[in-house]
Structure formats: C-alpha cells, structure tokens
Amino acid sequence: MSAPEPIADHARFTPARLVTLLLVVALAAALGWAVWSLPADSPGLTGQSLAQLPGSGVTNPVTAAVLNYRGYDTLLEIAVLLLAVLGVWSVAKAEPRADDAPASPVLTAFVRLALPVIILVAGYLLWIGSFAPGGAFQAGAVLAGGGVVLLLSGGGRAALAQEGWLRIGLVLGLAVFIAVAAGTMSVGGKLLEYPPQHAGTLILLIESAALISIALTLVALFVGGRPPGRSNRGLSEAGERKDGDES
Amino acid sequence: MNALENAFDLVLMLALLWLAWRALAAPDLFKGVVLFIAFGLLMALAWVRLRAPDIALAEAAVGSGITGALLLSALARSRRLERDNPPPRRRDP
Numbered sequence: 001m002s003a004p005e006p007i008a009d010h011a012r013f014t015p016a017r018l019v020t021l022l023l024v025v026a027l028a029a030a031l032g033w034a035v036w037s038l039p040a041d042s043p044g045l046t047g048q049s050l051a052q053l054p055g056s057g058v059t060n061p062v063t064a065a066v067l068n069y070r071g072y073d074t075l076l077e078i079a080v081l082l083l084a085v086l087g088v089w090s091v092a093k094a095e096p097r098a099d100d101a102p103a104s105p106v107l108t109a110f111v112r113l114a115l116p117v118i119i120l121v122a123g124y125l126l127w128i129g130s131f132a133p134g135g136a137f138q139a140g141a142v143l144a145g146g147g148v149v150l151l152l153s154g155g156g157r158a159a160l161a162q163e164g165w166l167r168i169g170l171v172l173g174l175a176v177f178i179a180v181a182a183g184t185m186s187v188g189g190k191l192l193e194y195p196p197q198h199a200g201t202l203i204l205l206i207e208s209a210a211l212i213s214i215a216l217t218l219v220a221l222f223v224g225g226r227p228p229g230r231s232n233r234g235l236s237e238a239g240e241r242k243d244g245d246e247s
Numbered sequence: 248m249n250a251l252e253n254a255f256d257l258v259l260m261l262a263l264l265w266l267a268w269r270a271l272a273a274p275d276l277f278k279g280v281v282l283f284i285a286f287g288l289l290m291a292l293a294w295v296r297l298r299a300p301d302i303a304l305a306e307a308a309v310g311s312g313i314t315g316a317l318l319l320s321a322l323a324r325s326r327r328l329e330r331d332n333p334p335p336r337r338r339d340p
Contacts, residue, residue, distance in 0.1 A: 062301045133300035141308030
C-alpha cells in the first residue's frame with residue numbers, strides 16, 4: 001500500500017475482533033496449561049539419542065537426530081522447499097528490476113569483501129555441523145543471504161538466466177537424498193538406515209548437496225518468480241498475450 | 248550472577264512480546280517488517296538462552312535474515328502492483 005492506513009482503523013473494536021481475541025486468549029491459556037502440566041523433569045528421548053550417537057556417524061546430537069534418526073522427515077523438508085519454488089514459479093515470473101540504475105558503489109564494494117567470507121562461513125557451518133551446532137540448513141541460509149546481497153548489488157542475474165543449471169541446483173539436494181535412501185534400501189537396509197562405518201560420509205554428502213539446493217531455493221524465493229530463461233520465453237509471451245486479452 | 252541472568256531473561260521476554268505486538272499492530276507495513284526482523288534477532292538470543300544454539304543459528308539466518316529480505320521484496324512488489332493497477336475502491340472493513 002502506498003500510504004499508511006489511518007490508525008483509527010486498527011484501533012476499532014468490532015465483534016469479530018472480540019471473538020478473535022477471546023479465541024487467542026483461550027489458545028494461549030490451553031498452551032500454557034499444557035506446558036504447565038508437563039512433568040518437571042522429563043528426560044524425553046535424550047538418553048536413547050545419546051546412547052545411539054557413536055553409531056550415527058556424527059558427534060553433534062542435533063545433526064544425528066536431523067539426518068540419521070529422523071532422516072525421513074528431513075528428506076520431506078527438502079522436498080517441501082522444492083515444492084515451494086515450484087509453486088512460486090507456477091504463479092509468477094521474475095520481474096525485471098524496477099530501477100536499472102547501477103547499485104551504489106558502497107554496496108558493490110561490500111559485496112566484494114563480504115561474499116568470499118560468506119561462502120567460507122557457509123562451508124564452515126556445513127562442516128562443523130558434524131561436531132557442533134551448524135548444518136546444511138543454517139549454512140544454506142547464510143549462503144542464500146550472500147546470494148541476496150549479490151542480487152541487490154546487481155550481480156548474479158546472468159547466472160539466474162541459466163535456467164538449466166538453476167534447476168539442477170534446486171533439485172540436487174532432493175535427488176542426492178533420494179539416491180542415498182534408495183542406496184541404503186538396495187544394500188538390504190531400511191530407508192535411510194546408513195551402515196555405521198559410512199554414516200558420516202553419507203550424511204556429509206547429503207548435507208553438501210542440500211546446502212546448494214537450500215541456498216538456491218531461498219534465493220529463488222527472494223527473486224519471487226520464474227526467471228526469464230531461454231526455454232520459457234514462448235510461455236511467458238503467451239502469458240502476456242493472455243493478460244492483454246483480459247484487460 | 249543468577250539474578251543478573253534472570254533479569255536479562257525477563258527483559259528479553261518483555262522485549263519479545265512488545266516487538267511482536269508492535270510488528271502486528273504497526274499501521275505501516277514497512278515498519279512492521281523492520282520490527283519483525285528485530286524480533287527475529289532477539290528470538291535468536293532467546294534460543295541461545297534456552298541452550299539451543301542450532302535453532303538460534305537457524306533463527307538468525309532464516310527467521311531474521313532471509314524472511315526479512317523476502318518480506319521486504321514482497322512489500323516492494325505489492326506496492327509496485329498497486330501503483331501500476333490501483334484497486335477501484337477499497338472495501339471498508
């Protein structure tokens with residue numbers, strides 16, 4: 001919206017808002033009661049988790065849980081990220097930047113200095129995830145932050161136009177994850193039941209591929225639409241013609 | 248030391264509630280987004296206090312950084328859309 005809405009509109013007290021308020025208070029009370037009635041000293045699954053840690057391939061219990069004990073959940077999370085991009089791409093195409101003015105030299109210089117450090121930090125977070133807090137999601141988000149500032153400074157648009165590579169990068173994490181899952185089943189185990197001696201390597205392999213996909217997914221969501229690539233030019237022209245008919 | 252930590256937690260909690268309320272109630276959407284980013288950063292601090300550094304990292308990077316950028320870009324886009332084809336008439340609530 002172009003102008004801030006008048007404050008009076010927000011302060012107005014309608015019956016619908018009163019009902020919403022009551023529902024929210026009831027929800028808060030129910031949540032509070034649920035937390036309050038939990039046993040004060042509940043060990044949960046901590047003991048079992050720590051007992052299984054030596055065979056999980058990593059020494060960070062969080063990474064062990066995310067990529068080993070409940071690897072199936074994480075597989076689906078990666079799939080959800082891919083679905084999010086597919087959804088965005090199917091409803092919108094990327095807009096060319098509204099202002100084609102060159103980015104400020106301060107931002108360009110900052111990106112030049114910061115981007116190598118950001119890439120290094122992302123790699124570090126990925127690697128350290130096996131021993132300490134870190135992992136593919138955090139590293140991917142940091143790398144995506146680097147991608148966002150790169151786009152803001154005017155770089156990287158050409159790379160986005162390489163739609164083939166972009167698609168490969170977006171799918172890579174899920175593809176490697178599914179390949180490992182199928183691999184563990186084909187050698188006689190259950191889905192994502194890593195052999196203990198290879199668990200560390202497999203987790204790092206999955207996380208490395210996921211890092212690239214997560215970072216590209218977040219950057220693609222920031223771009224907010226399908227980039228104008230060579231392969232879908234005809235499609236977008238058809239879309240424009242349809243838009244013209246409607247108006 | 249313990250009293251200091253408790254005081255810090257209390258201030259953090261109150262600041263989080265206040266920021267959440269202000270972010271939701273801000274009439275200006277841009278202000279709301281900026282308050283949301285500040286909320287995310289303090290939330291990361293709260294996760295650290297809860298001894299969940301993994302979630303703190305994710306919150307700082309995703310909750311605050313990327314989500315903030317997404318919301319700002321969505322806001323810019325919706326403003327552009329509204330400017331290019333203004334709605335005929337605003338429906339009164």
